[in-house]
Amino acid sequence: MEGFISFLLSIATIVAIYSILTLALNIRWGYTGLLDFGIAGFFAIGAYTSAILTSPSSEELVFGVRHSLGFGVPFFGGLLAAAAAAALVAYLIGIPTLRLRGDYLAIMTIGLSEIIRYVAVNEKWLTRGSQGIRNLPRPFSGHSNLLDALFYFLLVLAILLILYLISQRVYNSPLGRVLKGIREDETVTEALGKKIFKFRMLAFVFGAAYAGVAGSLWAHYSGSIMPHEFVPDITFLIWVSLTIGGSGNNKGAILGTLVLIGFLQQATRFLPTIEGYTYLVPALRLMVIGLLLILCLRFRPQGLIPEKAVRMEKES
Amino acid sequence: MLALSIGFGIITGGVLALAALGLSLLFRTVKFINFSYGDTLALGAYLAVFFNTTLGLSLLPSALLGMLFTGIVGVFIHKVVVKPLKETVKAGPLTLLIATMGLAFMIRNFILIVWGPDPKMYNVATQEAMKLGPFLITPTQLMAILISILIMVLIYLLLQHTKLGKMIRATADNIDLARIRGIRTESVVVWTWLISSSLAGLAGVMLGLLGTVDSQMGIEVLLVIFASVIMGGIGNPYGAVAGAMIIGITMEVSSSFALSEYKAAIAYLLMGVILLLKPKGLFTR
Numbered sequence: 029m030e031g032f033i034s035f036l037l038s039i040a041t042i043v044a045i046y047s048i049l050t051l052a053l054n055i056r057w058g059y060t061g062l063l064d065f066g067i068a069g070f071f072a073i074g075a076y077t078s079a080i081l082t083s084p085s086s087e088e089l090v091f092g093v094r095h096s097l098g099f100g101v102p103f104f105g106g107l108l109a110a111a112a113a114a115a116l117v118a119y120l121i122g123i124p125t126l127r128l129r130g131d132y133l134a135i136m137t138i139g140l141s142e143i144i145r146y147v148a149v150n151e152k153w154l155t156r157g158s159q160g161i162r163n164l165p166r167p168f169s170g171h172s173n174l175l176d177a178l179f180y181f182l183l184v185l186a187i188l189l190i191l192y193l194i195s196q197r198v199y200n201s202p203l204g205r206v207l208k209g210i211r212e213d214e215t216v217t218e219a220l221g222k223k224i225f226k227f228r229m230l231a232f233v234f235g236a237a238y239a240g241v242a243g244s245l246w247a248h249y250s251g252s253i254m255p256h257e258f259v260p261d262i263t264f265l266i267w268v269s270l271t272i273g274g275s276g277n278n279k280g281a282i283l284g285t286l287v288l289i290g291f292l293q294q295a296t297r298f299l300p301t302i303e304g305y306t307y308l309v310p311a312l313r314l315m316v317i318g319l320l321l322i323l324c325l326r327f328r329p330q331g332l333i334p335e336k337a338v339r340m341e342k343e344s
Numbered sequence: 345m346l347a348l349s350i351g352f353g354i355i356t357g358g359v360l361a362l363a364a365l366g367l368s369l370l371f372r373t374v375k376f377i378n379f380s381y382g383d384t385l386a387l388g389a390y391l392a393v394f395f396n397t398t399l400g401l402s403l404l405p406s407a408l409l410g411m412l413f414t415g416i417v418g419v420f421i422h423k424v425v426v427k428p429l430k431e432t433v434k435a436g437p438l439t440l441l442i443a444t445m446g447l448a449f450m451i452r453n454f455i456l457i458v459w460g461p462d463p464k465m466y467n468v469a470t471q472e473a474m475k476l477g478p479f480l481i482t483p484t485q486l487m488a489i490l491i492s493i494l495i496m497v498l499i500y501l502l503l504q505h506t507k508l509g510k511m512i513r514a515t516a517d518n519i520d521l522a523r524i525r526g527i528r529t530e531s532v533v534v535w536t537w538l539i540s541s542s543l544a545g546l547a548g549v550m551l552g553l554l555g556t557v558d559s560q561m562g563i564e565v566l567l568v569i570f571a572s573v574i575m576g577g578i579g580n581p582y583g584a585v586a587g588a589m590i591i592g593i594t595m596e597v598s599s600s601f602a603l604s605e606y607k608a609a610i611a612y613l614l615m616g617v618i619l620l621l622k623p624k625g626l627f628t629r
Contacts, residue, residue, distance in 0.1 A: 063438055065445075124620050130438050131377045132619065135570045139612040142567060150605040260563060264449055267442065307461050311453040318453070321446035322425055329433050 030174060037177045039294040044184045045245045046289045049262075050269045050281040051188075051195050052238035057267075058276040058335070059204060060231035061211030062126075063134040067266050069141025070114040070236045072148060072258035074243020077113040078106035079161040079253050080154070103167040107244045114240025118233045126228045138260060148255035160254030164247055184245050188282075191238060195278045198234075207231055208276075261314065265289065268321045274331025283332055292317060349600040350593060351479030357592020358492040359550040361585040363565065364572040365499060366543030368584035371573070372516040373536040376437035380421065380447035381544055382566025383455070388414035388545025389552040389561065390455055393464045403466060411545040418541025419534055421447060448562070456559045463556040466549075488550045495546065496585060499539070503581070512536060516579075567608055568595070571615035577625020586627065590614075 049067055056062040082105070083098030101109070125136045148155045155161065168179035198204045206227050209217035218224050247253050265288065273284020292313065299309050324331070367381050378384075392410030395401045401409070421444075429435035429443055473480040503509040514522040515532040523529045548557075551565060572591045576583025594614055595607045603610065618626065 061438075063441070124616060128619060128623065131441055132574065132623075134379075134441060135377070135567075135574065136616065136619070139567050139570070139608075139615075143606075143609045143612060146606060146609055261449075264445060267445065271442070305460075307456055311456040315450050315453040315457070318446040318448075318450035322443050322450075325435065325439060325443050325446075326429055326433065329435075329439070 034174055034177055037174075037181050039290055041177070041181045041184050041249055042294055043286050043290045044181070044188045045242050045249060046266065046269065047188055047282045047285040048191055048238055048242040048245070049266045050273070050285045051191055051278060052235040052242070053266050053270050054275065054278060054281045055195060055198070055207075055231050055238065056235040058270060058281070059199065059207040059211065060228060061130070062228060062231060062235075063130045064137050064232070064235070065134045065260070065263050065267075066121075066137030066141040067235075067239055068258045068260055068262040069137070069144040070118060070239035071243040071246070071262060072141070072144050072255075073114045073117055073236075074110035074240030075247040075253045075258070076148060076155055076161070076243075077240070078110040078244035079164055079247045081109050082106040082165055082248070083161060083163075084165075103165065103248060106248075107241060110244035111237040111240040114236040114243065115233045118236030119229070122229045122232045126225060126232060138263070141258075141260065141263065145255050145258050148258065155255070158255055160252050161247075162252040164251050164253070166248050166251065180249060184249070187241065187245065191241070192278055192282070199278065203227075203230075264314075265293065265317070268317050268324075270331075271321060272324050272331055274333040274335060276335030277331070277333050280331050280333035280335070287332070288317065288320075292320075345600060346597065347478035348480060349596045351476075351481060353593030353596035354479075354589070355481070355485050355489050355554065355592075356596055357589035358489045359547055359554065360565075360568060360572055360592050361588035362492050362495060362543050362550070363547035363569045364576070364584035364588040365496060365581050366540035366547070367569055368573050368576070368579060368581045369499075369512075369543075370536055370540035372579040372581070373512065373519075373533055374426070374440075376440040377444075377570075378421075379441055379444040379566070380451060381444075381540075382564075382569065383448045383451035383562035384414055384417060384421075384541050385544040385548035385551070385565060386455060386557075386559065386562035387417060387451055387548070388542075389548035389557040390459055390464070391545070392549045392552070393459070393466065393557055397464070397467050400467075403468060406466075407546065407549040410549055411542045414545025414548070415538040415542030418537040418544075421541075422534060422537040448566075452559060452562055455562075459559070461559060463558040464552075465556055466553060468553070484553050488553060491546075492550070495543070499543075499581070502539075508532075508535060564608060568611050571611045574615050575618050575626055577627050580625060580627060583625050583627040587625070 049071060052070070053064065053067055056064045081099050081101040082103060084100050085098045121140055125133055128136065149157055166176065166180060167183065169176040171179070206217065206222050209220070209222065210224055210227055214224055269284040269288045270281050271284070272287055273282070274280025296309070296313060302308060363385055367378065370378055370381070388410045391413050392406045395406035395409050396403055425443055425447060426440060429440060435443070468484060471482045471484060473482045503513060511522070511527050511532050512535065514525070514527055515529050519529050522532070551561065568591060569588075572588035573584045575587030575590060576585065591611045591614065595611055598610045599607045
């Protein structure tokens with residue numbers, strides 16, 4: 029019984045963290061139409077920033093090199109720094125890339141997320157390479173395992189709720205209308221006097237901050253992070269989540285994540301693995317998810333919860 | 345040392361050029377970026393592994409069969425995924441790009457399921473490198489570069505001097521106008537998918553010969569091919585070839601300066617700079 033509850037709690041926590049990533053993509057793609065394939069990169073930046081800052085400071089011998097890692101910053105400091113670092117990197121990357129056409133942006137962002145991962149693999153002095161950073165502290169811990177898991181889930185849920193409310197507020201605000209305007213027709217929006225580049229940058233940085241928060245929450249949930257956790261597969265899963273759920277709709281984004289990550293990705297963890305063929309189930313799962321994406325685009329492009337059509341002022 | 349890396353850069357660039365040429369040709373006609381192109385290339389490499397090591401055929405027929413089947417896979421992608429999406433839900437270029445990302449993951453994981461995670465190699469005897477001027481080159485590498493050049497010349501002749509080539513170029517320029525003039529644009533599009541995907545398959549076999557065949561090669565090489573294509577000006581096949589040579593040489597030379605971990609990153613930075621300075625590519629007038 030206790031095992032089952034902690035299994036459910038772990039799935040719920042993972043779904044909540046990924047939901048934040050899907051909300052991030054929704055701001056970029058769903059609202060603004062930025063074809064962003066770099067979510068995994070900003071997720072990684074958030075995770076590593078938080079991990080490096082919150083690790084207790086210590087002198088250690090890693091790969092024969094004595095180096096210090098960690099600043100012992102409290103959890104919430106790491107969380108805020110993760111959001112800020114991801115936003116800063118997004119701003120710097122955005123300057124050259126956000127002027128590009130949609131499909132160029134996709135290529136640049138997937139490349140940049142891979143470069144971020146190469147940095148995490150190779151700059152061992154900073155990230156400990158493929159060994160990863162371990163023993164990350166988790167807030168509100170020190171009770172029984174179950175209570176710790178519950179507290180952390182509630183924390184993640186609260187943060188998800190806050191970010192969801194902010195997203196909703198933005199969606200219905202004048203800012204949200206400009207972003208949707210850019211998505212639908214850049215030329216018209218520009219002709220109305222809106223500075224396209226500025227608003228695209230805003231959406232890009234905003235999404236990055238969300239992904240950074242998710243990264244930090246992920247790092248402290250799993251307790252250790254390694255570069256191979258931030259492969260483009262993450263970006264792909266988030267894209268499929270948003271597409272299934274309903275691009276442009278925040279409720280859809282969360283529902284899509286629940287369906288894809290909760291039911292397809294995590295709940296199939298108990299499937300038996302065949303000795304010597306551990307890659308089989310994950311690979312099969314990703315194949316099915318790829319198929320699901322294509323079927324969804326073909327038969328239900330608006331997703332499970334479609335974006336609400338804009339209410340027109342009285343037409344006469 | 346420098347000559348060695350330039351030499352290997354030319355070989356890598358020549359092979360990349362085949363793939364870049366294929367992607368560029370496809371983009372010119374279908375007007376969207378095929379994200380499954382890298383994994384199509386990997387599939388070609390694996391199919392040739394199957395013919396070569398499992399069925400025991402020699403390398404050349406294996407490569408040709410791999411190329412043929414990859415071409416058919418390309419046509420299949422067009423018929424089963426792209427065309428229905430275009431016709432039923434009026435999918436635009438960005439939606440098609442997302443759909444091909446789904447395909448990319450399907451192909452990559454299909455490869456993983458069938459062939460497993462361990463890298464594969466072709467059944468070729470180990471060879472002595474020959475000296476060719478300042479360069480060192482193995483017979484296989486020499487073969488690879490010669491075949492690349494041959495294929496590129498053939499594609500050039502096809503595009504410039506045959507009726508099919510003319511129809512491909514006309515369809516790429518303006519598909520509606522081409523249709524009005526009586527060109528069967530649908531069959532031209534099918535031919536383009538066939539040619540471009542078989543080029544990917546061949547490039548996959550050659551990359552496998554230069555290194556190893558592994559299930560992640562698709563995504564890795566895709567990024568480098570993109571860089572080449574964008575450098576040459578997207579939709580400009582000859583520019584893509586030149587872009588691939590520049591990228592190939594830059595990657596190999598930079599990796600001789602102890603930067604080998606960042607080989608792909610350097611290709612990317614180069615692309616970023618080009619996009620900033622000349623967003624339409626190096627070779628636009």
